Amino acid sequence: MERFRVPRRVQVAESKPEIPKYDVAGGEEEDHSEALDNDDGDGSGGMRARSSEGNVTEDQEPFMGVKVRRKASFRREYRGDYIDVRSNPYLMKVLQKQGDKEVLFADKVLKFTASGKMKRRILMITDFAIYIVDPDADALKRRIALAAVEKMCLSELSDNFFAIIVPTEYDVLMASTRKTEIVTVLVEATKSASDYELDVCFANSFEYNAAAEIVKEVQFEEVEGGVRTKILKK
Numbered sequence: 001m002e003r004f005r006v007p008r009r010v011q012v013a014e015s016k017p018e019i020p021k022y023d024v025a026g027g028e029e030e031d032h033s034e035a036l037d038n039d040d041g042d043g044s045g046g047m048r049a050r051s052s053e054g055n056v057t058e059d060q061e062p063f064m065g066v067k068v069r070r071k072a073s074f075r076r077e078y079r080g081d082y083i084d085v086r087s088n089p090y091l092m093k094v095l096q097k098q099g100d101k102e103v104l105f106a107d108k109v110l111k112f113t114a115s116g117k118m119k120r121r122i123l124m125i126t127d128f129a130i131y132i133v134d135p136d137a138d139a140l141k142r143r144i145a146l147a148a149v150e151k152m153c154l155s156e157l158s159d160n161f162f163a164i165i166v167p168t169e170y171d172v173l174m175a176s177t178r179k180t181e182i183v184t185v186l187v188e189a190t191k192s193a194s195d196y197e198l199d200v201c202f203a204n205s206f207e208y209n210a211a212a213e214i215v216k217e218v219q220f221e222e223v224e225g226g227v228r229t230k231i232l233k234k
């Protein structure tokens with residue numbers, strides 16, 4: 001099994017990937033079944049993955065176990081910055097204002113709002129924080145310190161969803177075809193910044209706080225031809 005490659009870290013100083021075309025669904029119960037089904041496949045079991053296989057390296061630990069993986073995910077090379085942050089004056093201004101020195105990951109993703117809509121966003125992970133930016137309005141929507149992140153939640157199946165759990169604020173649900181890389185980067189970044197290991201939890205249903213008083217549940221079901229995903233308001 002090929003070792004996961006560590007993303008190239010981009011120094012802040014000074015292509016566009018095509019955004020996946022997903023169907024947008026609204027309402028209290030949303031079925032995102034095959035629309036978010038082209039993930040690179042990643043992750044592990046119903047709690048923190050602890051594989052007993054002797055040939056599993058440390059950087060593979062969060063993705064080994066019962067998680068369904070696609071073969072392509074083992075061969076994929078990580079680039080880190082997929083949007084060329086250095087060429088974007090607004091993003092550079094944001095990073096320089098916050099004093100962040102390294103961009104560990106940057107790409108366009110889909111973010112799910114509290115009302116259930118999907119919004120195109122830029123996700124940036126630096127050595128200190130997570131940034132969520134509206135690429136159309138050049139607006140910083142949220143900055144989450146790495147130290148505030150408690151865990152990440154993913155399914156056991158091959159899909160694109162992941163939730164970042166932030167107990168002191170509110171959580172965020174996103175979808176990306178580069179989920180494996182995002183999880184890997186966040187695990188390593190939190191370990192470096194906060195000297196603790198980020199929990200990566202796997203289950204085919206999990207809850208997250210979409211807003212201060214809104215709790216939602218994400219349910220995953222393997223069906224013929226893919227994975228059916230529903231987001232329910234609790």
